[in-house]
Amino acid sequence: xxxxxxxxxxxxxxxxxxxxxxxxxxxxxxxxxxxxxxxxxxxxxxxxxxxxxxxxxxxxxxxxxxxxxxxxxxxxxxxxxxxxxxxxxxxxxxxxxxxxxxxxxxxxxxxxxxxxxxxxxxxxxxxxxxxxxxxxxxxxxxxxxxxxxxxxxxxxxxxxxxxxxxxxxxxxxxxxxxxxxxxxxxxxxxxxxxxxxxxxxxxxxxxxxxxxxxxxxxxxxxxxxxxxxxxxxxxxxxxxxxxxxxxxxxxxxxxxxxxxxxxxxxxxxxxxxxxxxxxxxxxxxxxxxxxxxxxxxxxx
Amino acid sequence: xxxxxxxxxxxxxxxxxxxxxxxxxxxxxxxxxxxxxxxxxxxxxxxxxxxxxxxxxxxxxxxxxxxxxxxxxxxxxxxxxxxxxxxxxxxxxxxxxxxxxxxxxxxxxxxxxxxxxxxxxxxxxxxxxxxxxxxxxxxxxxxxxxxxxxxxxxxxxxxxxxxxxxxxxxxxxxxxxxxxxxxxxxxxxxxxxxxxxxxxxxxxxxxxxxxxxxxxxxxxxxxxxxxxxxxxxxxxxxxxxxxxxxxxxxxxxxxxxxxxxxxxxxxxxxxxxxx
Numbered sequence: 001x002x003x004x005x006x007x008x009x010x011x012x013x014x015x016x017x018x019x020x021x022x023x024x025x026x027x028x029x030x031x032x033x034x035x036x037x038x039x040x041x042x043x044x045x046x047x048x049x050x051x052x053x054x055x056x057x058x059x060x061x062x063x064x065x066x067x068x069x070x071x072x073x074x075x076x077x078x079x080x081x082x083x084x085x086x087x088x089x090x091x092x093x094x095x096x097x098x099x100x101x102x103x104x105x106x107x108x109x110x111x112x113x114x115x116x117x118x119x120x121x122x123x124x125x126x127x128x129x130x131x132x133x134x135x136x137x138x139x140x141x142x143x144x145x146x147x148x149x150x151x152x153x154x155x156x157x158x159x160x161x162x163x164x165x166x167x168x169x170x171x172x173x174x175x176x177x178x179x180x181x182x183x184x185x186x187x188x189x190x191x192x193x194x195x196x197x198x199x200x201x202x203x204x205x206x207x208x209x210x211x212x213x214x215x216x217x218x219x220x221x222x223x224x225x226x227x228x229x230x231x232x233x234x235x236x237x238x239x240x241x242x243x244x245x246x247x248x249x250x251x252x253x254x255x256x257x258x259x260x261x262x263x264x265x266x267x268x269x270x271x272x273x274x275x276x277x278x279x280x281x282x283x284x285x286x287x288x289x290x291x292x293x294x295x296x297x298x299x300x
Numbered sequence: 301x302x303x304x305x306x307x308x309x310x311x312x313x314x315x316x317x318x319x320x321x322x323x324x325x326x327x328x329x330x331x332x333x334x335x336x337x338x339x340x341x342x343x344x345x346x347x348x349x350x351x352x353x354x355x356x357x358x359x360x361x362x363x364x365x366x367x368x369x370x371x372x373x374x375x376x377x378x379x380x381x382x383x384x385x386x387x388x389x390x391x392x393x394x395x396x397x398x399x400x401x402x403x404x405x406x407x408x409x410x411x412x413x414x415x416x417x418x419x420x421x422x423x424x425x426x427x428x429x430x431x432x433x434x435x436x437x438x439x440x441x442x443x444x445x446x447x448x449x450x451x452x453x454x455x456x457x458x459x460x461x462x463x464x465x466x467x468x469x470x471x472x473x474x475x476x477x478x479x480x481x482x483x484x485x486x487x488x489x490x491x492x493x494x495x496x497x498x499x500x501x502x503x504x505x506x507x508x509x510x511x512x513x514x515x516x517x518x519x520x521x522x523x524x525x526x527x528x529x530x531x532x533x534x535x536x537x538x539x540x541x542x543x544x545x546x547x548x549x550x551x552x553x554x555x556x557x558x559x560x561x562x563x564x565x566x567x568x569x570x571x572x573x574x575x
Binding site for chain 1: 392414415418419420421422424426432434436445446448449450452453493494497
């Protein structure tokens with residue numbers, strides 16, 4: 001079979017189907033647009049939430065190990081070297097007492113500037129310990145590394161030898177997991193809804209054209225020749241819906257954002273990536289939904 | 301059971317019910333069927349102890365056996381529910397036999413893979429009582445449709461369609477829609493659509509069921525011409541008048557069984573009760 005006339009026939013039939021069932025076509029186009037818009041918005045929101053949580057995760061992945069006063073620099077350097085070779089540890093930085101005081105005094109820090117000045121005036125000196133600041137590979141390493149360093153002899157032997165907060169890390173880990181699972185479920189749910197809508201609309205179109213399908217089969221058209229116009233029709237619905245949804249998302253993002261950053265701190269590259277993914281998803285959902293929708297009509 | 305050189309005699313014109321809209325004397329240049337005339341040694345259709353029971357428990361065919369040779373013209377007759385349409389459905393593989401074998405052109409349809417079904421159906425032309433025309437397409441488009449969906453790149457498609465519509469006597473109604481035609485004309489369009497790809501086997505399921513006697517006669521004459529040109533024709537009908545006029549081979553079914561198979565037969569045997 002010559003592919004060009006076959007392609008022409010398939011595309012012409014697909015467009016004719018769309019136009020012949022214009023009411024159904026517009027209804028499914030709008031519904032799929034809204035569904036894909038929901039999916040796109042869900043991806044953007046989940047991405048923004050993920051960004052926030054990852055920033056927090058990045059902060060929480062730093063473990064401050066306080067060093068006891070009067071420990072020799074050689075001992076500190078020795079521990080620094082040992083920790084740096086650990087697979088869980090990405091980097092180690094030494095922070096002396098003065099740096100700790102400066103950090104505590106800095107705006108946005110612990111805001112201890114006044115207290116430290118008062119201590120200095122009364123001869124109390126700098127009470128803040130030096131520390132080894134460990135940047136760990138993942139947040140899940142924090143608990144185990146915290147346990148491991150506590151046995152070291154050079155560590156500050158107070159109630160808090162590290163800045164590990166047992167309440168924060170597990171909770172943060174849980175939030176990240178919930179956000180990721182919820183995001184995947186939401187996108188899967190919205191995708192499933194789009195699939196069902198396209199399947200129903202193509203099944204309706206196939207029902208409307210059942211006599212045409214019957215004749216095609218009786219005169220000897222192959223199943224794929226019967227099927228392709230419907231698949232192309234579904235893909236057209238999916239792609240056009242996705243383009244509209246992507247345009248609305250990008251437009252809304254620019255309107256609510258500032259400069260090159262869209263709403264919710266979404267970058268332009270990410271937004272364009274989501275738009276591209278929506279178009280691909282629209283085509284795939286449309287094609288797959290049509291295959292499912294027309295399958296029953298092809299039973300001989 | 302097997303007819304020896306089934307007769308293709310012309311109908312007895314003196315008994316015609318009235319003037320047909322396509323007279324037997326009209327010179328119609330029917331095209332060759334695919335592959336040209338067939339040797340009559342090997343049957344083109346074989347039913348061998350075929351059984352068919354539908355899911356509702358209705359036994360449509362029981363131990364049905366017959367053979368049809370190339371260029372035969374066969375009427376399958378019987379009352380409603382006798383199994384006539386089931387024979388047609390089994391031949392186009394719309395249904396599968398539960399027992400026995402159905403062979404078309406040497407191919408056992410019970411072993412036919414689904415993907416080879418289109419190839420089988422392209423050997424056949426099929427017409428039905430309800431015409432099955434697409435109402436949104438013109439006469440020309442309805443006929444062209446059969447070629448477009450099987451061979452969209454076919455050359456001289458328009459000429460082929462025009463030639464076929466000339467054969468069925470509708471060359472002047474190319475641009476009419478089905479609802480602008482009479483019942484007989486609609487059936488002619490359906491015949492043209494079935495004929496356009498030059499099938500070797502032509503099946504008609506109650507082709508005159510919705511037509512008046514005059515128009516029915518014209519349709520049957522058209523089927524006879526198709527047969528004269530080389531196609532094997534099977535007509536499932538309960539139109540007694542047509543069958544008796546044609547004096548062709550008749551396979552009579554009753555309750556899913558073959559009760560009679562004779563060449564030059566009539567719908568009813570003398571003395572047989574009216575069905």
